[in-house]
Amino acid sequence: MQGHDFYEKKKVLITGGLGFLGSNLAIRLVDLGASVTLYDGLIPDLGGNFFNIEPIKEKVRPVTANIGDRSTMDQHVRNQDIIFNIGMHSCHLDSMENPVFDIQTNVVPQINFLESLRHHNPRSRVVYVGTRAQYGRVENPPITETTPLNPMDIYAASKQAVEWYHMLYGKICGLRPTSLRLGNTYGPRHQMRHAKYGVQNYLIRLALDGQQIQVFGDGSQKREMIYVDDITECLLLLGENDQCIGEVYAIGTTERVTFLELVQEIIRACDSGSYTHAPWPEDRKQIEVGDVVTDYGKLSAHTGWSPSIPLSQGLKITADYYRRNKEHYW
C-alpha cells in the first residue's frame, strides 16, 4: 500500500458514510489525518450503522440526512477537497419489486446532490461508486471498461444513468468525477440482517450461526470476491490521482472462485455451517449475471492498484469480526 500523504489534512465528505464501504474508508482516512464528514440517510434495510464507526466516533462528523436534502447537503459539500459518493441502495431484487423506491433512492437524490455540488463546490473531486451490474450478463469476457452496457435490473440501469450524470456535470459545472464499477465485496461492517444485497456477506452469518447455505443450481458460476480493505485502497488511489478524472474503471481479482467454492471457503473460515444445492428461485434467476471475469488492467495502469488480500485470509478476518461483534449486526 502507498503512503497516501495526499489525504493528510484534506477535507473529505463520504456519502453513505455509516455504511459498509463508507465506514471502512473513513477509518482509513482518519488514520491518514484527513478531516472526515460522514453523511448518511440511514434508510431502513440499508447498511448505515453507528457501530461501524465506533473506533473513530470522536474523530469524525456524522450527519444524518437524506442525500437529496439540499437544505442540509448544500452546507456540507462546501469546502470539501474530495467527496466519495457511496450512499445508495444496492438491492437488485428490491429494485425490481419496487422500481419507484429505486428511482426515489438512487436517482432523484443523486441529481439533487449533484446540484448541491454545482452550486456550492462545482469543481470538486468526486469518486462515484458504480456497479459491475451495469454490464449485466457479459457475452465476451473478460469485462473491461468498454464492455457493452447491459443492465439486467432497474438498480443497474439507474446506477449507469447516475454515472453518466456525474460525468456530464463535468460539462455543466467543471465537476471532476471518477467512477469505480464495483463487483462483489466482503468484509467487516457490512449489513448482516438480510440477504437482499451483499449476499456473500450474509452467507458468513449463516455459516457462523451453524446454518445450512443454499447453493442455487450447481454453483459453478465464477465470482470475484474483493476484500473491503482492497476497495478502500482503490478508492484512495482514485481520489488522489488526477489522471482518473472523467474516467470509469472496472475492478476485479486474480483469484477467482466458483460460487460453490466460495461457500466451501466460507464454511472453512467460520469453522461451522453446511451447504445444500437448491433450484434457482425465479426472481434471482432473472437477474443472475453468470460468470464474472474482469480485466482491471486500466485501473492498474492508472493507479498501480492490485488486490492484496487472499480470499481465505479475508474471510478469516471477516468471520472473526462478526463473531466478536454479533450483537451489532445480527
Added chain:
Amino acid sequence: MQGHDFYEKKKVLITGGLGFLGSNLAIRLVDLGASVTLYDGLIPDLGGNFFNIEPIKEKVRPVTANIGDRSTMDQHVRNQDIIFNIGMHSCHLDSMENPVFDIQTNVVPQINFLESLRHHNPRSRVVYVGTRAQYGRVENPPITETTPLNPMDIYAASKQAVEWYHMLYGKICGLRPTSLRLGNTYGPRHQMRHAKYGVQNYLIRLALDGQQIQVFGDGSQKREMIYVDDITECLLLLGENDQCIGEVYAIGTTERVTFLELVQEIIRACDSGSYTHAPWPEDRKQIEVGDVVTDYGKLSAHTGWSPSIPLSQGLKITADYYRRNKEHYW
C-alpha cells in the same frame, strides 16, 4: 405503405398525443379505424397543441394530465391494445441547464407510467420513442443498435435509462416493449415557438419569416432528416409486429445532407430567408454530436420499413402547412 389492417378497431393510447409525433400518428390511426386516446401533460414549452388534432378532434379522446399522475393514468391504460409512449421533453440544452427538470419530466413520470401499466395492463404492447442521442458522438459510423452508448447530455442519459426501464418491465410484469431511437425529424405539427429542440423545424420558421439563419461553423456535419409521415409509418409497423417485442431500433435515411445543405434546401422550399456562418456557441458545441450516419438494416429486415419522402418534397409540404397555419404555431 402497408395496409395496417391490424389497427382497425384497436384501442390505442398515445402519450404526448397532442405533440408533433403523437398528433401525426393519431391522425393516421383514426384513418385506420383505431379508437384513440391522446394523453398529454401540456407542459409549457413542449409541443402539445390542440390545433394539432383539429382534423380529428371529434374522433379522439384527449386527456390532459401528467403522465406520472397515477390517479389519472391508471384509468386510461386499462384495456388499451397498444400504447405509443412519446410524451417526454426533448430539449438537450434545458437538460443541461436544469437537470432536475429533466429527471422530473422524463424519468420520474415514466416510472410511474410503467407502474400504471404493471398494475392495470401488465402485458401491453408499448412502443417507446427513444433518441439517437443515446449514442452521442459516434467514433465508428454508421450507427447501428450495437453502437456503444455515449450520451452527451442529461436528456440522452435519461432517455437511455428509461429505455432500459421499459425493457426490464418485460421481466417485472411481462410488458412487451419496443424502442425506436429516433433522430432528426421534421414536418407539420412541430412546436415552432423556440429553437430549443427540433431546431431544423425552427429554421423553417425563420426562412418563412424571411430571416437570416445562422450556420454554426462551416455546417459540414452530416444530418439525416426524416419526414414525420415516415416516422408514423415506422411506429405503426413496430406496434403491429411481434418480432419487434423486446427490441430496439436505429432509424435513418438514405438521403444525407450537410447542415449547410439542409439550410439551403429549407430556404429553397420556403422561397424566402437567407443564411450566414457564425461561430459555435459554447453550450451547443459541448453537446454537438458530429456526423450522423445510420444503418437501419435491422429495422428494414424486421418491418420492411424504408423512408419514402425525399427531403425537398417533405420540406415543401411542411413549409406550406406552416404558411397556412402560422397563427397556431408562431
